[in-house]
Amino acid sequence: MSTKFEEKDFSDSGFNVSMWKTIFGLFRPFYKYIVVLIILNTFIALMDAIFPYLNKVAIDNFANPDYDINLFILFIVLYLILSIITPLFHLFYFKTAGKAEMGFAYFLREKLFKKLQSLSFNYYDVTPIGWLVSRMTSDIARLAEIVSWSFTEFAWGIPLMIFSTVIMLQTNVTLTLLVLMVVPLLVIASIYFQKRILKAYREVRKSNSRITNAFNEGINGAKTTKTLVLEESNFNEFKEETSYMQKVSVKAARLSGIFRPLVQFISSLAMASILWIGSNLAFDHVIGFGTLMMFTQYAQQFFEPIRNIAMILQDIQMAQASGERIVQLLNEEPSIVDTPEVVEKYGDIFNPKYENFEKIVGDIEFKNIDFHYIKEEPILENFNLKVKHGQTIALVGETGSGKSTIVNLLCRFYEPVKGEVLIDGIDYRKRSIGWLHSNLGYVLQAPYLFSGTIYDNIRFGSLNASEEDIIAASKLVNAHDFIMQFKDGYNTDVGEGGSRLSTGQKQLICFARAILANPAIFILDEATASIDTETEKIIQFAIENIMKNRTSFVVAHRLSTIVNADRILVIKKGKIIEDGNHTELMNLKGYYYNLYTNQFKEDLENQILKKHS
Secondary structure (H helix, E strand, O other), X not given: OOOOOOOOOOOOOOOXXXXXXXXXXXXXXXXXXXXXXXXXXXXXXXXXXXXXXXXXXXXXHHOOOOOOHHHHHHHHHHHHHHHHHHHHHHHHHHHHHHHHXXXXXXXXXXXXXXXXXXXOHHXXXXXXXXXXXXXXXXXXXXXXXXXXXXXXXXXXXXHHHHHHHHHHHHHOHHHHHHHHOOHHHHHHHHHHHHHHHHHHHHHHHHHHHHHHHHHHHHHHOHHHHHXXXXXXXXXXXXXXHHHHHHHHHHHHHHHHHHHHHHHHHHHHHHHHHHHHHHHHHHHOOOOOHHHHHHHHHHXXXXXXXXXXXXXXXXXXXXXXXXXXHHHHHHOOOOOOOOOHHHHHHHEOOOOEOHHHOXXXXXXXXXXXXXXXXXXXXXEEEEEEEEEXXXXXXXXXOOOOOOHHHHHHHHOXXXXXXXXXXXXXXXXXXXXXHHHHHOOEEEEOOOOOOOOOEHHHHHHOOOOOOOHHHHHHHHHHOOOHHHHHOOOOHXXXXXXXXXXXXXXXXXHHHHHHHHHHXXXXXXXXXXXXXXXXXXXXXXXXXXXXXXXXXXXXXXXXXXXXXXXXXXXXXXXXXXXXXXXXXXXXXXXXXXXXXXXXXXXXHHHHHHHHHHHHO
């Protein structure tokens, strides 16, 4: 089980056929747009190929006083019709391509977000938020643009070259060969530059992800940065990263800056050859001046799609770096999954079969559990624990002793490397993840609220809950009174992450949210560690209310909050070294006794200092 984020390195790979195959497979629902765009572009290419020929006809046939007036009128009518139809097809093309781009971006974001919802707890332990934000925003936008616009441009460029070549060959082979002779040079230049441009833009995308992550950390950790006076240090680190991105971006831009003018120069060689040789042929009356104009127009027009294709290939190379990372995320598999048999009976997290969910009584057993995050560093070895339903189990011990690991295993955020976690005598892997999580109430040390109102945040605990249920849950945890003190009551906006509320208020709302689902198992992971003593008393009362008749696990920082626990387990290096209630452990005068008395003295001293300050 990895504890470090690893981004796959694509820097040495060329055009990734497998990746693009996956992307176009995802684009399948939008194939109708592709078909329409190909038809539109093909027709536009045909019109673009016809106009230079029509100009030739006009010069060669209507530049003298003896032209046929009826033929001239017919020509004008045809020219006007094509001039009106062509812009309409352009308009329809832009409208269709825009729909395809926006639709695919929406579809892809929805798919990626669903993937993120399905990934296991450990994925978020090791994956930088900035990396995920880049995938969901700029990478998807770039990919949707390329697939919807750039790829369909081929349906204009290639047909235009084919139609133009056929018309030129029918008119003059020599001048046609002058136009075509530079194509191999353009192909060679494209092959040489595209690989290097792709490598450079891959590095730009990687650097952009790191910068996005630095932005995220800088904003979320702004208070910590200021209190530790780390502004200059953080700025220098950020400056170093942005300087590196500037360096690789300049390199990528320099390659692009050389490639595009080179294509223009090669194209100009063909134009110069046509003007030189074509002019001589025209003055020698081998070809008409209308034919010379037609070939100069075709030369300009012929190399425009080649230049466009070169730029499209460059854009595709840039987008490939985005596509590879999107596919990497799409291919990420959750480490904790249900078996097909379990899914068939209980459904998955998006389509649960609630009617098959057994009711949890709350008897829990950890049976011969081995667990590690890193193989060489075991956390639990042959760990055993039996808990009767309705008991409150407190876990205490030093940091890194395994307290949170035990809770994470119980919640099936992780699974044992060896052994079983039994709930009501059944290995919880024989039930679905959704079945377990729907019966859990979990309150973290750092309370988290979603943007929206207090009402909305509590309702997340049970989306089908009525207003009466929400108010009842709030009263149960002593949150109703302070909520009603706000002008808008339950409709008070909490701000981003609950920024408009105090830590204690946020924690009480989290309690109400957790209890609303009426969970059979309740988990408190140091839920009182970040609040003041007065708020702790209020929350302690809430804890005692919500734990009645529920199997509860409390990872404790403040030991005063667990004195009424049925069992207190002292964990050290993954082992239970003491087990009993508060009175029993105090009488034992061991590890817990020393921990409790020292903390009691500290709290007493703090109260005295506060009283005299």
